[in-house]
Amino acid sequence: MISRQEATTRILEVKKAKGLTFAQIAEAVGRHQVWVAAALLGQASMSADEAHAAAAALGLEPEVAAALQEIPTKGSQESAVPVDPLVYRFHEITQVYGSSIKAIIHELFGDGIMSAIDFEIDIQRKEDPKGDRVVVTYSGKFLPYRKW
Amino acid sequence: MISRQEATTRILEVKKAKGLTFAQIAEAVGRHQVWVAAALLGQASMSADEAHAAAAALGLEPEVAAALQEIPTKGSQESAVPVDPLVYRFHEITQVYGSSIKAIIHELFGDGIMSAIDFEIDIQRKEDPKGDRVVVTYSGKFLPYRKW
Amino acid sequence: MISRQEATTRILEVKKAKGLTFAQIAEAVGRHQVWVAAALLGQASMSADEAHAAAAALGLEPEVAAALQEIPTKGSQESAVPVDPLVYRFHEITQVYGSSIKAIIHELFGDGIMSAIDFEIDIQRKEDPKGDRVVVTYSGKFLPYRKW
Amino acid sequence: MISRQEATTRILEVKKAKGLTFAQIAEAVGRHQVWVAAALLGQASMSADEAHAAAAALGLEPEVAAALQEIPTKGSQESAVPVDPLVYRFHEITQVYGSSIKAIIHELFGDGIMSAIDFEIDIQRKEDPKGDRVVVTYSGKFLPYRKW
Amino acid sequence: MISRQEATTRILEVKKAKGLTFAQIAEAVGRHQVWVAAALLGQASMSADEAHAAAAALGLEPEVAAALQEIPTKGSQESAVPVDPLVYRFHEITQVYGSSIKAIIHELFGDGIMSAIDFEIDIQRKEDPKGDRVVVTYSGKFLPYRKW
Amino acid sequence: MISRQEATTRILEVKKAKGLTFAQIAEAVGRHQVWVAAALLGQASMSADEAHAAAAALGLEPEVAAALQEIPTKGSQESAVPVDPLVYRFHEITQVYGSSIKAIIHELFGDGIMSAIDFEIDIQRKEDPKGDRVVVTYSGKFLPYRKW
Amino acid sequence: MISRQEATTRILEVKKAKGLTFAQIAEAVGRHQVWVAAALLGQASMSADEAHAAAAALGLEPEVAAALQEIPTKGSQESAVPVDPLVYRFHEITQVYGSSIKAIIHELFGDGIMSAIDFEIDIQRKEDPKGDRVVVTYSGKFLPYRKW
Amino acid sequence: MISRQEATTRILEVKKAKGLTFAQIAEAVGRHQVWVAAALLGQASMSADEAHAAAAALGLEPEVAAALQEIPTKGSQESAVPVDPLVYRFHEITQVYGSSIKAIIHELFGDGIMSAIDFEIDIQRKEDPKGDRVVVTYSGKFLPYRKW
Amino acid sequence: MISRQEATTRILEVKKAKGLTFAQIAEAVGRHQVWVAAALLGQASMSADEAHAAAAALGLEPEVAAALQEIPTKGSQESAVPVDPLVYRFHEITQVYGSSIKAIIHELFGDGIMSAIDFEIDIQRKEDPKGDRVVVTYSGKFLPYRKW
């Protein structure tokens, strides 16, 4: 039996060795590449079918598929303020625009939040003559605060 | 002369008293409501025209317009890990999905980042029979790492 | 116009001077005393009717009622690790029993969380000959992780 | 002789391999599944009988039973602010509702705390047509502050 | 009506101006000087009689007596690691001897804790030809961990 | 040659296997059990005689005795705010009563501190019909601040 | 296959054993020595040609070249406030002169930032009779804040 | 007499009202604009002549000149990790390139540091068809570690 | 009655206005200038005679003298890691040379510490043709660890 963390290490080694992309594995699994990346990196749990499809796409043994079905302790960053510049920019957006995002969502929906559980992320490359753009879309169910 | 922070306090008081939305002020300014919210909350700087349009929409005096043209020290949160649940969810997304976002952007673009400066945010309410959804779209220019 | 924080200060002063309990105000508002305490302490937002009922019960002016309808920036503790012994015990429960709570909820429901938004708290005094007990009940909707 | 931490690792491996639930092991031990989970995860200490019953239910050797009788250094989270979303929600509840919980307990009992030692946790799945709910009940003895 | 914090400031000013010791006020209140100091410094709550006796001993008005009966948000230090050398030594004792204290209490009592609520502190000056000693005695009820 | 940390691990394993208490080892060493626990847990340094007596009582080899004579880098807790509930209560006492302890010691002695070096800890079990009590006594030399 | 971190360890060992400087390796790679140092220390990613040239200059095997082409999780310091005195001085410059640098850049360019991605560092030794000077030059593209 | 901080507030208000740049004040003072900005923002101390020239250029009274001659407690940022994006980029450079800068300086100079005291900063706008660049030059005396 | 902090502010204003040095006030008080600076800056407590001598030297009223006799809550820095470069260098010395200082003191004295209470600081300017030197001397009583 191998741990969730060992499974991730194995997966990334094989993925690199075979030159597979997350998009290719995602196609085999039948889900979006961001979600598949999250599951392979230990941040989401797969069904048995999804896990076996992923393991098959990578050519890995059943115990990796078993590990992918465990519910992980989530958290992909080493510190609350990430240092890696790509990840930090998302932290900066929250720090700088957090109050604006909060104000606008409250104007559109009232008191509540955007769920990070009933939630999807999409990432696209958008061509632009001044330089291509990264377009990241968060779609989360609005959860109104319950009163009781 | 009033400080940037006093200007924000004044603006929010008048906005509430008059029942104005960011969308209405944004229309007067001629820009997107998220950006206008950011500028009014002290996270972006307006041109003279934008500032006067905003002050006029709110019925506020010229010194508020002057304050809105200053370049602020940015940062809208009191701590690196925000406590407010709506804002925290954006922090959580970065903590949980940060490694996946990084992996996918690198597969799509190579080594570099999504700019948080040449950057836009859009927020929409998307109707859904199972519960309306908050759709937040980040669009940032991809900046490849320069080699030298 | 008074700020949310000034409203809280006013409310607590009057509540103490008149010897009112949260239970009494809650009855006037028509909601549970824990929720009413949260709203009065700046952690939830009231409807116009609720706010006027609360202000009337306390004998406070309309601007307090207005403040109670604003959506607050939530967070009632000065630090991530609270020092006050009563509040700290709840922090300790999370630190000590967090892994057990996580394990049992996942066994009962699968991957997902207990919502802290679609959520209620009840607090009761339960008589016990060996010393009365505090019974705190959290009831939150289970939110399964969405796959996409 | 094996350490408390190695015992936990062994237990979780065997539990997963045999497909046992905490509820099943709890039945063998004769205690509540949340407490049994806490003991197996290194947050509580078992009597000799309880430890042998647990080891037997899992089919593990006596040294695991010995480890389960040691009094552990408690603490199940890696940081004061947990990142895992399920556990974080409990942290958020304390941050947001801590002042309300404190106010209500003081109104019901006077100055003192809810014990986290003479304390029980129950977790139930409550069916609900709008989505099942997680019901977590804390029952702790009220400890009045001693004056001297 | 004055706040708990203003009451403390008033008390300390008058105490200094009149040259009163905590021992003298404690005698008037009929309780131990450490507990009285804690109550006057905003870390414990007095009964009406105790509060009036304390206010009378200091020659202060009834609203101070009222403030002393409120249940405070406890915590007398500005940071988790206190800088003041006298207070730091108590922090150091916990850091250096904490594991030994834990080991010995568990050997004497089993799994559980020393209560900090059903708890008393005594401080004495013990004469010693090599230099007088500070003798601080903590007496807290042992609370065994409840199993359920 | 073994490190101080390995010596502690060895000692605790043997102590558990042989069912020895700190009190028994302390008797062999000829010192108080709290101090002996501190030395065995890597927080104090023994003389050659003490170290050999301790090693003999445990039936351990000379290199353990050598390790016990080294002066350790002290500190028995993993973080400034300990999570383990027994140890945390001592932290809480400092946080809540620190200002009172400081005030009383200054009234009894003037400006200075209780030494944590010329210092002793005693821990006793005191029978009490309402529940036995843990009595912890700190005795430290008063060190007046030197003026120069 | 070896990890990025193992590659760095190997590179530094061989570099020391062969007495090579970053300048010499940089010449082989055809890039600036600061960038080459960054790539070899795991803070930038090389093209295949660059990686093979670097591996050849060091006499290292192809798997090191493979590792140098991976996009690393960036971050070369163990803590947000570095302790090493040379690195700390750069932290100090930001802490002390940060507000001045911000003010001057805004006067020269308006609202925006100096990119740390489209960015170069040069380090030179400048002879000076009073003591040679370290001259560090940062050149980053100015990125004006986008309005939308 | 006014404090250093009040002087800064006054200076910035007048500077804005009169539309003066740091470059213009620097010319009056006879020093580099970055240093003059640092002195006006409370991070460096002026001679009497410099302070009077600065006050005269701004049309401010002698007490501002007096304040500018005091040696300040330096530090221009509210936290160790600055949030403002322009300032953060300098923090990021230290975090990402710190190990490379250290390695290259040691190869050029041996063991020692770049002084942040015998130190100058220059900031220039460099025109570039692909987008103008910010060129920041640090020049600090190399200080070799003294052996003794 | 004025607080300790107000006394410090008054003292520093008058000291600056009259152009007095700590050395001059120290001469009037009859103690070392570093100790006098510490007392005036709120880090030590004066006797009545010392306080009146200091107040007289500054031409300040009796209530300042009263404040100087209070025992302060000590701590002169805003954070555990000071930002001001002069003070930071002392922090750096502890961080870099702390293990060496510990090792040498233990070799010279055995297990124990240098007291920071029975302690003196002297600061001298030592002329040196290569640049004058700051000579700071700490003299603290060695306190051996007590065994019990």
Next chain:
Amino acid sequence: MISRQEATTRILEVKKAKGLTFAQIAEAVGRHQVWVAAALLGQASMSADEAHAAAAALGLEPEVAAALQEIPTKGSQESAVPVDPLVYRFHEITQVYGSSIKAIIHELFGDGIMSAIDFEIDIQRKEDPKGDRVVVTYSGKFLPYRKW
């Protein structure tokens, strides 16, 4: 080839086994024992001659001598606030007396710092009938702030 850290471990083992003091090794190296301790503990770099003399005095192989010539990443403490009581006292001195030291150095020298690079530490045992004293002397070149 061995790492700097392994070299330190080796050195301390052999030093203990042979009963050598830092003073004895320092004599062989021809430098002060505090500096030699710093170099052996990984906080300073030796010349080839010094390193070979140190290795010879300890009877260690050439690769240790090679390691001692590397320039280390400096920092001897695990945290910004050290827990070990001996080292903490130096931290406390900076926290309590930092503002006084800053004030006196500025009165003696003007604006600038005591270098921690062009710097020496001496530690002596000074006999005293009331208890021997630790005398620690810091001698650092005064570095005046450069204006430009």
